[in-house]
Amino acid sequence: xxxxxxxxxxxxxxxxxxxxxxxxxxxxxxxxxxxxxxxxxxxxxxxxxxxxxxxxxxxxxxxxxxxxxxxxxxxxxxxxxxxxxxxxxxxxxxxxxxxxxxxxxxxxxxxxxxxxxxxxxxxxxxxxxxxxxxxxxxxxxxxxxxxxxxxxxxxxxxxxxxxxxxxxxxxxxxxxxxxxxxxxxxxxxxxxxxxxxxxxxxxxxxxxxxxxxxxxxxxxxxxxxxxxxxxxxxxxxxxxxxxxxxxxxxxxxxxxxxxxxxxxxxxxxxxxxxxxxxxxxxxxxxxxxxxxxxxxxxxxxxxxxxxxxxxxxxxxxxxxxxxxxxxxxxxxxxxxxxxxxxxxxxxxxxxxxxxxxxxxxxxxxxx
Amino acid sequence: xxxxxxxxxxxxxxxxxxxxxxxxxxxxxxxxxxxxxxxxxxxxxxxxxxxxxxxxxxxxxxxxxxxxxxxxxxxxxxxxxxxxxxxxxxxxxxxxxxxxxxxxxxxxxxxxxxxxxxxxxxxxxxxxxxxxxxxxxxxxxxxxxxxxxxxxxxxxxxxxxxxxxxxxxxxxxxxxxxxxxxxxxxxxxxxxxxxxxxxxxxxxxxxxxxxxxxxxxxxxxxxxxxxxxxxxxxxxxxxxxxxxxxxxxxxxxxxxxxxxxxxxxxxxxxxxxxxxxxxxxxxxxxxxxxxxxxxxxxxxxxxxxxxxxxxxxxxxxxxxx
Numbered sequence: 001x002x003x004x005x006x007x008x009x010x011x012x013x014x015x016x017x018x019x020x021x022x023x024x025x026x027x028x029x030x031x032x033x034x035x036x037x038x039x040x041x042x043x044x045x046x047x048x049x050x051x052x053x054x055x056x057x058x059x060x061x062x063x064x065x066x067x068x069x070x071x072x073x074x075x076x077x078x079x080x081x082x083x084x085x086x087x088x089x090x091x092x093x094x095x096x097x098x099x100x101x102x103x104x105x106x107x108x109x110x111x112x113x114x115x116x117x118x119x120x121x122x123x124x125x126x127x128x129x130x131x132x133x134x135x136x137x138x139x140x141x142x143x144x145x146x147x148x149x150x151x152x153x154x155x156x157x158x159x160x161x162x163x164x165x166x167x168x169x170x171x172x173x174x175x176x177x178x179x180x181x182x183x184x185x186x187x188x189x190x191x192x193x194x195x196x197x198x199x200x201x202x203x204x205x206x207x208x209x210x211x212x213x214x215x216x217x218x219x220x221x222x223x224x225x226x227x228x229x230x231x232x233x234x235x236x237x238x239x240x241x242x243x244x245x246x247x248x249x250x251x252x253x254x255x256x257x258x259x260x261x262x263x264x265x266x267x268x269x270x271x272x273x274x275x276x277x278x279x280x281x282x283x284x285x286x287x288x289x290x291x292x293x294x295x296x297x298x299x300x301x302x303x304x305x306x307x308x309x310x311x312x313x314x315x316x317x318x319x320x321x322x323x324x325x326x327x328x329x330x331x332x333x334x335x336x337x338x339x340x341x342x343x344x345x346x347x348x349x350x351x352x353x354x355x356x357x358x359x360x361x362x363x364x365x366x367x
Numbered sequence: 368x369x370x371x372x373x374x375x376x377x378x379x380x381x382x383x384x385x386x387x388x389x390x391x392x393x394x395x396x397x398x399x400x401x402x403x404x405x406x407x408x409x410x411x412x413x414x415x416x417x418x419x420x421x422x423x424x425x426x427x428x429x430x431x432x433x434x435x436x437x438x439x440x441x442x443x444x445x446x447x448x449x450x451x452x453x454x455x456x457x458x459x460x461x462x463x464x465x466x467x468x469x470x471x472x473x474x475x476x477x478x479x480x481x482x483x484x485x486x487x488x489x490x491x492x493x494x495x496x497x498x499x500x501x502x503x504x505x506x507x508x509x510x511x512x513x514x515x516x517x518x519x520x521x522x523x524x525x526x527x528x529x530x531x532x533x534x535x536x537x538x539x540x541x542x543x544x545x546x547x548x549x550x551x552x553x554x555x556x557x558x559x560x561x562x563x564x565x566x567x568x569x570x571x572x573x574x575x576x577x578x579x580x581x582x583x584x585x586x587x588x589x590x591x592x593x594x595x596x597x598x599x600x601x602x603x604x605x606x607x608x609x610x611x612x613x614x615x616x617x618x619x620x621x622x623x624x625x626x627x628x629x630x631x632x633x634x635x636x637x638x639x640x641x642x643x644x645x646x647x648x649x650x651x652x653x654x655x656x657x658x659x660x661x662x663x664x665x666x667x668x669x670x671x672x673x674x675x676x677x678x679x680x681x682x683x684x685x686x687x688x
Contacts, residue, residue, distance in 0.1 A: 161680060167623065171672040171676050174672040175673075339507065344503055
């Protein structure tokens, strides 16, 4: 993947070694959680600095601006879009992807990638349907244990053996799908869930919002706090920002990497279990391409694919943006459902290109 | 490429893994052949060998392009979707004749490769992400073009491409062999090939040495795209129908595995064409072995996953991250 080449080391970079940049990311310092960069000091008025500030602002808040724009336009032009019913629907649809993308955010910040989440998500749902036969506890424990174990193996292969993350997780994408097929007689058997207390996890509401939405909110809050306020969170940023330095500083880089992949597997499995409760059965065909949706949401939210920077809030905005757009496509109607993946691909492309061009406008991000 | 590793590995272990990397794929193919001849019914027949070679042809053609891309320290995840685009375009243009239909598919592959190459070389997006977008978007586009349907092919010339023979050798195998030879010559005997390997070995040094790094990179992704499209045409001809939903599904994974098993490191700087061809044969033999011994699809997938991990583990010794 994109390891920094020796020639781009600090020695050849005339920019490094100068005074701290005014547009320093709030995330890469030890500062707890400022949401805005500190007021520029020094040569703040120079147009170059102002341009950099604008670029960094656009990169971090661009998704939020796009979301507000899309929401406003759809609200005005589509009659059914603004209904409480529809809003509730978007929130519920987003909750599953948000839980998956939360794990993906951690993985991508360490500079990795997890392509297995789609299969693991589907596997989690099927396992939950199995576990639900012996009560709500097993319905949750079984998917969490198996999916967490797959994530753990991903992490060990990446961190201990130093194998490339995309190959490892591509292989476990295959493995999880194979396991799913093996326990459902090659995908022909769909197990329905009858345990009412487990079903209520996916179907009940609280204060007008479905329980999965509340799970997503709570998990994202915890995730955001862990990332910003804990030693572990700082290690995650350090691992992705400069792995060698993090190693030399004595940070537990291997443990951090193993943990984020295990976390990603756990969260994908949990999202699968919630989906099974919502759909009242372990559906075998779901989850194809979900890894791309999650990656797109994370990237759209301003998390750098090269690692070292990112926010949970941005990811949530990315997830909402994706689901609002697909909701709009559905409402317009008459569009081939296959356009969804064309648009997903094009959108991801647009975002990474814009992100790349913006980061070129900020010299400190240049590799 | 350097043999200097920070881990203190004993010389023996290094030697073993180096041998595995260089000759492991040939040994594995031989072992699978012996296993099948001994234990699988009806394996040892000319008809079966022909079937195996024909089915390995598309994997082999895709893997050749993938080997070039991986040689530049890149990766192309969009190859399966390019095959799907071929499957959608060939029936669409078959009304104008076989040649226009094939050309349409190849042009689509060229366009995808060009886009991939520009994104990677000129805009500087990581290959995984640039080609991931087209992995999803490309198949979506193919399904949109074909309205999500399977289209039967009745053109006799097109069908001959999939099932015909030249001097008793299936046309698909001939095409794969010719393309293999061309790519082998390209890598070993041309300036382009040398530059490609140099870029994969050390991109910064290549830039400083004045090599046209970006143009070579775009060229490599274009070749990969066109080869994938050609494989898509062959797969469609063989199937006798354009099936954009399933043609080339997970092909990126098979192709990457074939390349890595064949001894081309993911860290670039080295391309092994013969190893790649045997890697493709290995993938096909593995699948055939599992199917012929009545193991279900699910087991086949899990075994494939294990082989991939094993392959990158063995390949990792030479500086793979």
